[in-house]
Amino acid sequence: MxxxxxxxxxxxxxxxxxxxxxxxxxxxxxxxKCPECGQVYISETLAKGRMAEVEMQLEDK
Ligand SMILES: [Zn+2]
Known part of the structure; x- marks a missing residue:
């Protein structure tokens, strides 16, 4: 990254x-994150990977 x-x-x-x-x-x-304007960049892979992880944890219950 x-x-x-x-x-x-x-x-x-x-x-x-x-x-x-x-x-x-x-x-x-x-x-x-940009140190100047504070704009945050979330890559699609990161977002999807992390969100999918949370969804899987929910399904396990
Ligand atoms: Zn910037």
């Missing part, structure tokens, strides 16, 4: 622990 650049500020994005809430579950995950 290195080498991503904010298209607005042209600054390198830094990984940042971010709190998510989804389907009643909450978790922290690293997302890329």
């Amino acid at each position: 290195a080498g991503m650049i904010c298209c607005k500020c042209l600054k390198e994005l830094k990984p940042c622990k971010t709190y998510f809430k989804y389907l009643g579950n909450s978790f922290f995950t690293d997302v890329l």
Whole structure:
């Protein structure tokens, strides 16, 4: 996940622990954030992977 650049500020994005809430579950995950404008970039793979994980945990119950 290195080498991503904010298209607005042209600054390198830094990984940042971010709190998510989804389907009643909450978790922290690293997302890329622009240190300049604070824009957060969540890759589709990351979002889908993490969301699918939560959904699987729910189905196990
Ligand atoms: Zn930016």
